[in-house]
Amino acid sequence: xxxxxxxxxxxxxxxxxxxxxxxxxxxxxxxxxxxxxxxxxxxxxxxxxxxxxxxxxxxxxxxxxxxxxxxxxxxxxxxxxxxxxxxxxxxxxxxxxxxxxxxxxxxxxxxxxxxxxxxxxxxxxxxxxxxxxxxxxxxxxxxxxxxxxxxxxxxxxxxxxxxxxxxxxxxxxxxxxxxxxxxxxxxxxxxxxxxxxxxxxxxxxxxxxxxxxxxx
Amino acid sequence: xxxxxxxxxxxxxxxxxxxxxxxxxxxxxxxxxxxxxxxxxxxxxxxxxxxxxxxxxxxxxxxxxxxxxxxxxxxxxxxxxxxxxxxxxxxxxxxxxxxxxxxxxxxxxxxxxxxxxxxxxxxxxxxxxxxxxxxxxxxxxxxxxxxxxxxxxxxxxxxxxxxxxxxxxxxxxxxxxxxxxxxxxxxxxxxxxxxxxxxxxxxxxxxxxxxxxxxx
Numbered sequence: 566x567x568x569x570x571x572x573x574x575x576x577x578x579x580x581x582x583x584x585x586x587x588x589x590x591x592x593x594x595x596x597x598x599x600x601x602x603x604x605x606x607x608x609x610x611x612x613x614x615x616x617x618x619x620x621x622x623x624x625x626x627x628x629x630x631x632x633x634x635x636x637x638x639x640x641x642x643x644x645x646x647x648x649x650x651x652x653x654x655x656x657x658x659x660x661x662x663x664x665x666x667x668x669x670x671x672x673x674x675x676x677x678x679x680x681x682x683x684x685x686x687x688x689x690x691x692x693x694x695x696x697x698x699x700x701x702x703x704x705x706x707x708x709x710x711x712x713x714x715x716x717x718x719x720x721x722x723x724x725x726x727x728x729x730x731x732x733x734x735x736x737x738x739x740x741x742x743x744x745x746x747x748x749x750x751x752x753x754x755x756x757x758x759x760x761x762x763x764x765x766x767x768x769x770x771x772x773x774x775x776x777x778x779x780x781x
Numbered sequence: 782x783x784x785x786x787x788x789x790x791x792x793x794x795x796x797x798x799x800x801x802x803x804x805x806x807x808x809x810x811x812x813x814x815x816x817x818x819x820x821x822x823x824x825x826x827x828x829x830x831x832x833x834x835x836x837x838x839x840x841x842x843x844x845x846x847x848x849x850x851x852x853x854x855x856x857x858x859x860x861x862x863x864x865x866x867x868x869x870x871x872x873x874x875x876x877x878x879x880x881x882x883x884x885x886x887x888x889x890x891x892x893x894x895x896x897x898x899x900x901x902x903x904x905x906x907x908x909x910x911x912x913x914x915x916x917x918x919x920x921x922x923x924x925x926x927x928x929x930x931x932x933x934x935x936x937x938x939x940x941x942x943x944x945x946x947x948x949x950x951x952x953x954x955x956x957x958x959x960x961x962x963x964x965x966x967x968x969x970x971x972x973x974x975x976x977x978x979x980x981x982x983x984x985x986x987x988x989x990x991x992x993x994x995x996x997x
Contacts, residue, residue: 587803590862597862604817605978610945610970645972646806646813647863704986729826751986754826756861762821762978770920770967 569768570691570723571606571761572620572683575599576730580623580631582658589651594625598728600650601758605765607637608645614765620683621654632678633657633669640672681739684725691723693745695732698754700747703767724748724764726757785984786907786939787822787977788836788899791815792946796839796847798874805867810841814944816866817974821981823853824861830981836899837870848894849873849885856888897955900941907939909961911948914970916963919983940980942973 577594584593599621606619617637624630633654643653657669666676750760793810800809815837822835833853840846849870859869873885882892900909966976
């Protein structure tokens with residue numbers, strides 16, 4: 566199965582999971598943004614995207630940097646509202662995992678690990694794209710102008726995004742160790758979850774065009 | 782200024798505003814969906830879309846059908862998280878307006894009114910599109926294949942959507958009184974907020990192409 570992967574750095578989420586669900590945009594360190602990214606990554610109207618994987622990289626402390634991984638093919642108990650998604654993230658963090666990944670709720674895993682660990686986990690099987698306003702336009706970088714020839718470009722891609730702040734200089738330095746491209750969705754700067762929604766729908770539409778063009 | 786308008790029917794939100802912010806996806810009648818639609822309609826990364834207007838049509842009772850209108854050019858106190866947006870909707874409903882529109886927080890208005898009233902308010906100045914899986918494809922209906930010629934099609938459009946349920950037979954009958962087209966975003970059925978995000982970004986991208994093509 567061709568995968569779509571998203572890695573999102575949540576710079577301020579308390580990674581021991583000790584935050585209240587009543588203040589997601591405040592003391593929970595803008596975990597609301599990550600919840601919306603999860604929603605955008607996985608939800609169809611009456612189904613879940615099974616071909617999607619999301620890794621949330623949470624460096625803020627007080628614990629060592631932690632990765633919460635959502636696997637579309639295994640996910641249960643994911644609902645579209647922010648609060649319930651935040652509860653899934655919190656439950657995973659409250660497991661206080663070690664460097665070995667452990668399961669939380671179905672389809673949600675946690676481990677200690679940095680952005681480098683997250684990127685290493687995808688680098689051999691996936692192209693890596695950093696979403697950034699200064700990048701080349703998505704349409705010209707990612708997909709060729711001929712839909713029929715874009716199929717191979719639609720294989721196993723990882724999109725890396727920040728939360729409400731760009732990647733830090735240290736994080737960009739980490740990224741430099743991996744082959745990657747900067748891609749932009751246009752001249753306007755968008756919220757991360759909106760970028761993910763657009764990418765998902767646009768890739769669906771392009772795959773649809775390829776299917777319709779393929780000989781029957 | 783060319784406007785983008787969205788009308789969303791929230792079929793189950795208690796329209797007297799008496800709901801708790803701790804159960805948006807439950808007893809608040811899926812107001813979480815409307816909050817995400819508002820977010821998708823208005824938010825850029827570091828700004829608000831001033832050219833957007835949203836009307837939420839709330840027929841569920843116990844009060845008569847109520848319209849809460851968000852005006853991008855006037856909006857204040859709108860934050861990206863669901864909970865604070867739900868508070869703005871609730872505050873407007875708690876005003877218990879009559880048939881004349883009254884202001885709530887800046888850029889948010891409320892009035893008693895049905896879907897017909899909402900459609901009447903846009904019909905003379907705007908084309909109306911119902912987002913529906915059975916519609917014609919967005920790309921072929923809404924925008925011509927030549928970006929330069931699509932500018933006029935990008936003028937003052939209203940997109941009508943349901944929440945997590947399609948429009949009812951009665952609502953479709955109301956819509957029949959107005960000139961409109963059914964448009965689809967592809968063969969997959971998406972959440973309403975994801976449709977709005979896609980439309981906004983795709984229209985931005987097309988407008989961008991037109992600007993770049995225009996003689997300098």
